[in-house]
Amino acid sequence: MIQKGGPIMSNNSHAAIVKPPFFTPGVCVVAIIALIGLTGIGARFLFGLGHVTNLNNQFPWGLWIGVDVACGVALAAGGFTSAFIAEILMKEDFHDIVRPALLTAMLGYTFVGLGVFVDIGRSYNIWHMLLPSMWSPNSALFEVGMCVSCYLTVLYIEFLPIALERFKDRVPWPAVNGILHFLDRIMKKVIWIFIILGVMLSCMHQSSLGALNVIAVTKIHPLWWSPILPMLFLLSAFCVGPSMVIFESGISMRSFGIPYHYESPVLAKLGKFLPFLLIVYFTAKLVDMLNRETWVYLVDGSFEGKMFMLEVTIGVILPFCIFVSEKLRNSFVWLWAAAMMVVAGVVLNRVNVFITGVNPVYQDMTGRYSPKGWEWCVTIGCICIIVLIARLIILNLPVIHALEGGHEHE
Amino acid sequence: MPTRRDFLKGLGATAAVAVTAGAVSVSASGHGEHHGPEIYEESYGVLTDLTKCVGCRQCEWACNEENKLRPSEPVESLEDQSIFDKFRRPDDERYTVVNRYKGKGLGGSDMFVKVQCMHCDYPPCVSACLVGALKKDPWGPVTYDAWKCIGCRYCMQACPWQIPAYEYNNLVTPRVMKCTMCFSRTTTEHEPKPDIKPSNFLGRGLPPQEKGEPSGKAPACVSACPQEAMIFGKRSELLEIAHERIKKHPDRYIDHVLGEHEVGGTAWMYIYNQPFNDIDFPKDMPDESPAALLESIQHGIFKKFASPVMLFGACATLMHVNGFFKHGDKHDTEGGSDHE
Numbered sequence: 001m002i003q004k005g006g007p008i009m010s011n012n013s014h015a016a017i018v019k020p021p022f023f024t025p026g027v028c029v030v031a032i033i034a035l036i037g038l039t040g041i042g043a044r045f046l047f048g049l050g051h052v053t054n055l056n057n058q059f060p061w062g063l064w065i066g067v068d069v070a071c072g073v074a075l076a077a078g079g080f081t082s083a084f085i086a087e088i089l090m091k092e093d094f095h096d097i098v099r100p101a102l103l104t105a106m107l108g109y110t111f112v113g114l115g116v117f118v119d120i121g122r123s124y125n126i127w128h129m130l131l132p133s134m135w136s137p138n139s140a141l142f143e144v145g146m147c148v149s150c151y152l153t154v155l156y157i158e159f160l161p162i163a164l165e166r167f168k169d170r171v172p173w174p175a176v177n178g179i180l181h182f183l184d185r186i187m188k189k190v191i192w193i194f195i196i197l198g199v200m201l202s203c204m205h206q207s208s209l210g211a212l213n214v215i216a217v218t219k220i221h222p223l224w225w226s227p228i229l230p231m232l233f234l235l236s237a238f239c240v241g242p243s244m245v246i247f248e249s250g251i252s253m254r255s256f257g258i259p260y261h262y263e264s265p266v267l268a269k270l271g272k273f274l275p276f277l278l279i280v281y282f283t284a285k286l287v288d289m290l291n292r293e294t295w296v297y298l299v300d301g302s303f304e305g306k307m308f309m310l311e312v313t314i315g316v317i318l319p320f321c322i323f324v325s326e327k328l329r330n331s332f333v334w335l336w337a338a339a340m341m342v343v344a345g346v347v348l349n350r351v352n353v354f355i356t357g358v359n360p361v362y363q364d365m366t367g368r369y370s371p372k373g374w375e376w377c378v379t380i381g382c383i384c385i386i387v388l389i390a391r392l393i394i395l396n397l398p399v400i401h402a403l404e405g406g407h408e409h410e
Numbered sequence: 411m412p413t414r415r416d417f418l419k420g421l422g423a424t425a426a427v428a429v430t431a432g433a434v435s436v437s438a439s440g441h442g443e444h445h446g447p448e449i450y451e452e453s454y455g456v457l458t459d460l461t462k463c464v465g466c467r468q469c470e471w472a473c474n475e476e477n478k479l480r481p482s483e484p485v486e487s488l489e490d491q492s493i494f495d496k497f498r499r500p501d502d503e504r505y506t507v508v509n510r511y512k513g514k515g516l517g518g519s520d521m522f523v524k525v526q527c528m529h530c531d532y533p534p535c536v537s538a539c540l541v542g543a544l545k546k547d548p549w550g551p552v553t554y555d556a557w558k559c560i561g562c563r564y565c566m567q568a569c570p571w572q573i574p575a576y577e578y579n580n581l582v583t584p585r586v587m588k589c590t591m592c593f594s595r596t597t598t599e600h601e602p603k604p605d606i607k608p609s610n611f612l613g614r615g616l617p618p619q620e621k622g623e624p625s626g627k628a629p630a631c632v633s634a635c636p637q638e639a640m641i642f643g644k645r646s647e648l649l650e651i652a653h654e655r656i657k658k659h660p661d662r663y664i665d666h667v668l669g670e671h672e673v674g675g676t677a678w679m680y681i682y683n684q685p686f687n688d689i690d691f692p693k694d695m696p697d698e699s700p701a702a703l704l705e706s707i708q709h710g711i712f713k714k715f716a717s718p719v720m721l722f723g724a725c726a727t728l729m730h731v732n733g734f735f736k737h738g739d740k741h742d743t744e745g746g747s748d749h750e
Contacts (some may be wrong), residue, residue, distance in 0.1 A: 049579035057501060057575045060563035088725050090732035121561020121576065121584035125541075128560050134541040138705050141564045142540035143712070192734060196725040200718050207711065215534050215568045215704040218692060361572045363501055366561060373722045 019395055019403055020257055030384045037381005040374050044118055049155055052374040053322040057144050057308075057362040059369035067379050068115025068356035071347050073148070073209055074233075074240055078248070079105020079155065081241025085270075087183065093266055099162060099399045101245050101362070106155040107386045113152060118318035131274070140211040147205030154198045154317055161187045166397045173277065206237040213353055221357035222294045224307045226283065235281040242270045242277070246339035250332070252394065258402045264332040271335050272321040282316045307348070307356050315345010446532035446674065446702065447546040453531070454550040454624050455645040455677035456591075456653055456670075458524060460517070460689075461513035461662055462639035465508055466521035472634030473506045473526075474591055475572045478630060480504070497690070502520060502524060502575045505589040506631060511689055516662065523689045524631070524640075527552060528676035530699065535565035535574060538699030543586075549624050550645075550677045551591035559586060570692060570700060583711050591677070592629040597622035598644075614620055652681050671679070674699035 023031075044052045055062050082101035085096040117123050119187040127133050136142045161184065166236040210233025213220050226232065246267045253260060289295055298305045322328045322338035330336055355369065371379075394400055467488045475481045480503050494510035515521035531554045536544045536552060543558035544565055560586055566574045577584040603657035627633075630643035641648060651671060656663045668686050669679035672695040681687070687693050711717060729735070 034689070046581075048581035049576075049584070050580075052576070055563075055576075055578060057499065057566065058572065060566035060576060084725075087734065090726050090734055116562075119562075121563070121578075123561075124557060125558075125560040128541045128558060131541075134558055136540050136542045136658060138701075138708075139540040139564070140708055141538065141562060145540055145707065161609045196722050196729070197727055200722050203721060204712075205716055208708070209519070211704060211708055212564070213567070214707060215538055215694065216570075216704065217700045218570045218694065219567075227703065230707065230711065258668075282445055287484070306607045362690070364628060365497060365499060 004397060021390065026255075027388070029389055034341060034381050034384035034388055037384060040123075040377035040381055041118055043374055044378065045123075049119075049121060052372065053280045054369055054372045054375070056366045056369070057364050058366045059358065061171075061354060061358075062369055063371040063375045063379055064119040065116050065280065066351050067347075068119070068382060069112050069353050070209060071299050071352040072112040072115060072239055073206065074208060074346050074350055075101070075244050075343065076105040076108030076112070077202065077206065077237040077241035078243075078244040079108070080199045082245055083195055084160075084199050085242075087192075088199065093269055096263060096401050097245050097249065097267060097270070097399070100248065100394075102155065102158055102162075103390060103393060103399050104248055106159050106246070107390050109152045111382055112148060112385050114381075118378060130274070140208050140215070143208040144205050144212065147201045147208065150207065151198060151201040152301060154194050154201060157187075158194050158198060162397055162399060163190065172311060199299075202237070203234060207231065207234040209233055210353075216358070219358055220353065221297070221304045221359055221361055222350075223289075223297050223304055224353045224357040226288050226292065228288055232281070232284055232288070235277075235284055236246075236346050238348060239281050239316075241341055242274055243339040243342035243346075246335060248345050250336040250339070250366075252400060255391075256394070256400065256402070256403060260332050262402045264335070267332070268329050268335055270326065271329045271338070272325050274338075275320055278316050278320045278323070278342070282312070282320070285312070306356060307352055311345055311348040314341050314379075314386065316342075316347060378387070423435060429446060446699065447536060448548050449531055449546065450548045452646065453548065454596075454676065455529070455648055455679060456629065456731050456744055457641045457643075458647040458678065458680045459639050459655070459684040460521065460523055460680055461639075462637045463508070463522040463524060464637055465520065466636060467508050468636060469494075469524055469551055469640075470504065470506055470508060471590075472630040473592075474504065474596060476630035477505060477590070495506075500573060500588065502574060502579075502585075502587045504576045505587065509690070514688060515672065516683055521684075521689065521721070521738040526590075526631070526678065528571050529589075529674075530673055531676065531697035532674035532701055534568040534673070535700060537699075538564040538568035540564065543660055549592070549597075549598070549622065550560060551586075551593050551596070553590050553593050554586055554588065556583070556585045561586075570695060572692065592627075592631075593622075595627050596625055596629055598625040599631045606615035645679075648679060649680075652679065656681060671697045673697075674702065 049055060053064075055060060078101040082094065082097050085091050086098045117126060120126060127141060130149065138274070164180055164184045164187065168177060168184060171177050171180065207230035210229035210231070213225065214229050216228060217225055249263050249267055253259070253263060298308060318339040319341040322334055322341075328338075358369075394403065471483070471485060472487055477488060497509055498504075498507040500507055506524060508522050508524045511521040511523065513520065519707045520584050528549060529546075531546075533544070533546050533552050536542075536546050540562065541560055542562075543555045545555070546552050561576075562575055563586070565586060566572075566576060574586045574588045576586055632640040632642045641651065649667065651700065652667045652670075656667070657666055663681050663683055664685065666686070667681055669689060671677035674697070682689070682692075
């Protein structure tokens with residue numbers, strides 16, 4: 001039985017699994033890396049971009065934009081794709097994936113925001129893009145910035161019912177409890193607006209993120225520069241969304257000790273749609289390549305050509321072959337491996353568009369950009385911080401159904 | 411009960427939206443009308459005749475003085491020829507630099523090339539800036555307002571001439587540094603930046619400069635040049651002069667004015683005796699501004715906000731068809747009062 005408001009608002013569950021403690025040896029390692037990352041952020045705000053990064057006048061965008069922002073946005077696509085499948089198409093089978101995907105999207109976009117905040121030179125001015133007097137509708141980055149900030153808000157609102165479910169009727173003060181119930185009632189009525197807004201805003205900024213580099217036509221390698229970059233980014237986001245859900249479910253099932261049979265049938269069903277999505281992405285890429293005759297760069301033996309082939313092989317062709325086979329799809333290890341390949345392929349694509357494929361005019365002067373140690377620290381550290389927050393939330397709020405079951409059975 | 415068909419239909423609909431958006435973008439990019447910033451028909455610019463430059467670097471020195479960049483350098487430092495041993499670019503401490511190209515000048519002499527912001531007529535940096543910190547003044551210069559800037563450096567990524575530089579080592583108030591065509595010197599109505607106090611905090615984004623008019627004064631570098639290698643004036647007149655010179659001395663110049671058509675035309679233009687690729691100007695510059703392409707794609711996709719609204723409507727319809735709302739009502743009547 002579905003409650004009003006769809007799967008975000010309802011919690012139909014398996015029997016509960018015993019929750020593991022917050023700290024395990026693995027978590028301690030992650031926490032240490034997170035601390036190093038925090039030190040990196042501290043160093044950036046104490047000493048400035050010049051000391052902490054290898055950015056220069058030829059390469060104004062580096063690891064933080066290429067990975068924290070571009071990859072962060074792409075990999076958080078699980079949120080809107082699963083919301084589309086489970087809440088807009090109302091596929092009941094997929095209800096269990098909605099909340100974890102929503103959580104990763106929420107944290108993913110928080111990570112993006114943090115990445116931008118650290119990367120920009122005048123972080124204290126970040127709110128300027130929201131100021132109507134400074135709106136610049138001609139800028140693709142303006143569109144990305146507005147959509148990402150709106151979407152982040154939408155994600156937090158979408159997550160609200162999950163927190164409400166945890167706390168309503170469990171607070172000792174009747175007045176507060178009344179407010180929680182009131183909020184819950186409102187959320188049930190309006191959640192559909194935010195679900196659709198989430199999908200809409202995602203489609204908008206996933207594509208605009210690709211549009212950013214269209215303006216750098218003379219600098220981006222022809223293998224990656226294309227007038228249809230916005231469409232390619234959107235199509236690859238469609239591919240990576242479900243893949244990311246499978247990938248993360250595999251990790252969380254392992255780390256929270258959930259047996260594979262709880263979720264793997266649902267995930268296998270999700271995998272069924274990936275060949276279709278991948279072939280659409282691949283076709284768009286291929287048509288674009290033939291249209292602009294960029295295949296000559298594939299066979300010239302250049303580094304870029306090899307990176308492109310690697311990206312397409314790992315990210316599209318191999319996982320397509322796995323997803324298309326029913327036997328392999330139903331084996332969770334293969335399914336997970338294929339999903340990981342799609343994720344790796346999209347990460348590679350974003351890095352290629354934003355870092356590898358960038359050929360500034362006077363790069364001989366400065367040499368090619370390669371990230372400094374501090375940049376890696378901040379990026380990896382931020383990922384670890386997000387992982388820790390995700391663990392904290394999953395252990396304390398009803399996100400993964402297998403961990404929460406029992407209190408609202410059919 | 412929604413079936414797999416519905417699911418595929420839904421995917422199909424989404425893909426259709428995406429493909430349409432892509433198609434719109436491509437078709438829109440095909441016939442790009444020239445929108446771009448407002449420019450006076452009689453906008454100003456500078457014509458640099460590189461065959462006249464002797465590499466005295468007076469222009470560099472004058473620029474640093476005028477814009478208070480590296481002010482401590484004595485004039486004698488200009489004598490130092492060893493500076494030419496290294497290829498230089500404008501950076502966060504210099505708006506303009508002169509480079510030497512051995513044996514590339516007339517009759518095998520040395521050639522000197524001054525570079526600075528080209529002040530494009532349809533500047534990609536202005537189009538890229540998400541807070542409007544960069545502006546094309548209708549009479550010519552592209553200016554920068556550090557108070558608006560958030561430091562995203564998209565302008566640097568966008569600039570096809572690779573001009574804007576960033577003060578990476580400035581911790582608190584890093585700026586994008588580039589030639590302003592000596593804005594405060596060449597404009598009459600230059601309004602001072604607003605005071606920073608809490609009462610006008612929100613107003614700091616409001617336009618600080620009215621549209622200026624040229625004051626008649628040339629940029630510092632142009633005035634400083636002893637060879638008169640640069641002329642400051644109306645762009646249309648400069649183009650006439652350039653073509654006249656090329657016509658008069660076909661042995662002295664190649665028949666190309668750099669900046670006449672490149673990326674939609676620039677205010678700063680060059681004439682020279684060899685292909686410009688040889689003196690490190692960017693190769694393969696398109697005649698259309700990259701900003702025009704991107705803007706037509708973006709405005710094509712989001713024309714009148716139609717595609718997002720259509721997507722919203724399609725999603726709401728799908729939700730309705732698939733029973734998102736129906737199930738809820740049923741639950742309410744059957745399950746009774748779980749929210750009381």
